[in-house]
Amino acid sequence: MANYSEVALVTGGGVGMGAATSRRLARDGFAVAVLDINKAAAEDVAAEITTAGGRALAVAADIAQREQVAAAIEQVRAQLGPVSVLVNNAGVEHFARFQDLTDDDWDRQIDTNLKGAYIVTQVVLPDMLAQAYGRIINISSFGAQVGAPGMVHYTASKGGIIAMTRSLAMELGRCGITVNTIAPGFIDTPMARRTIAGNKLGIDVDAMVGSYPIPRMGRPEEVAAATAFFASEEASYITAQLLGVNGGTTV
Numbered sequence: 542m543a544n545y546s547e548v549a550l551v552t553g554g555g556v557g558m559g560a561a562t563s564r565r566l567a568r569d570g571f572a573v574a575v576l577d578i579n580k581a582a583a584e585d586v587a588a589e590i591t592t593a594g595g596r597a598l599a600v601a602a603d604i605a606q607r608e609q610v611a612a613a614i615e616q617v618r619a620q621l622g623p624v625s626v627l628v629n630n631a632g633v634e635h636f637a638r639f640q641d642l643t644d645d646d647w648d649r650q651i652d653t654n655l656k657g658a659y660i661v662t663q664v665v666l667p668d669m670l671a672q673a674y675g676r677i678i679n680i681s682s683f684g685a686q687v688g689a690p691g692m693v694h695y696t697a698s699k700g701g702i703i704a705m706t707r708s709l710a711m712e713l714g715r716c717g718i719t720v721n722t723i724a725p726g727f728i729d730t731p732m733a734r735r736t737i738a739g740n741k742l743g744i745d746v747d748a749m750v751g752s753y754p755i756p757r758m759g760r761p762e763e764v765a766a767a768t769a770f771f772a773s774e775e776a777s778y779i780t781a782q783l784l785g786v787n788g789g790t791t792v
């Protein structure tokens with residue numbers, strides 16, 4: 542029996558990587574709070590987990606809105622218990638040439654992808670501090686490592702995630718809390734499908750993924766497996782790290 546609450550919160554848990562991570566953490570024995578701005582999607586994933594014999598709760602919130610996040614996390618505490626694992630996965634993509642970017646485009650990327658992770662982490666943190674135990678996994682992007690034309694604002698937000706992870710790990714290491722980043726490569730999710738369908742990258746995607754050492758897109762479950770490791774008790778001496786789950790694309 543663990544001496545901490547086995548409750549995980551996954552933001553953006555309704556589809557894609559977040560849904561795969563929610564399912565995986567439920568299989569690993571966590572009660573999972575599936576938080577998403579899309580309530581119906583979160584409910585579907587929570588119902589699937591419950592039907593499979595796990596414990597889950599769907600909560601709706603926009604991670605960029607502190608009051609919504611605070612209300613959602615109160616619900617999680619009341620129904621599942623204090624949170625010990627947080628996966629900051631929710632994010633939005635947008636494509637525009639730098640000279641065409643508007644302040645609204647910029648703000649939406651930073652507010653959701655970076656400020657959202659800050660807000661959720663700050664609201665959840667008292668649960669971890671009280672237990673002297675916690676696992677925080679922040680989802681960045683390989684775009685923050687290698688750059689992505691048309692995504693200056695997106696990659697800036699995801700680079701912020703990497704820096705935030707490192708600094709927060711330094712603050713929380715003495716408190717039994719680890720903080721790590723996963724930088725996924727090109728993963729087959731609704732976000733990637735939108736990108737391909739809209740020809741947003743302006744290149745031959747098959748040729749791009751074909752050039753990777755592992756020449757294909759990643760699967761959401763492959764990212765979920767790495768997240769599950771960081772979320773485990775066994776990953777106790779690993780903090781402030783950045784793990785690419787990207788088929789080797791960054792070489």
Ligand SMILES: NC(=O)c1ccc[n+]([C@@H]2O[C@H](COP(=O)([O-])OP(=O)(O)OC[C@H]3O[C@@H](n4cnc5c(N)ncnc54)[C@H](O)[C@@H]3O)[C@@H](O)[C@H]2O)c1
Pocket residue numbers: 552553554555556557558559576577578579582602603604605630631632633634653657680681682683684724725726727728729730731732733
């Ligand atoms: N798919 C990829 O190739 C890829 C690559 C690198 C990084 N990422 C990152 O991985 C994470 C997951 O990506 P995905 O591909 O599964 O995305 P997705 O668009 O398929 O799913 C994202 C989920 O987040 C939710 N969400 C969006 N904004 C939200 C908000 N403000 N509050 C709460 N929930 C919100 C959406 O409703 C959706 O359920 C994102 O942070 C994304 O930037 C994706």
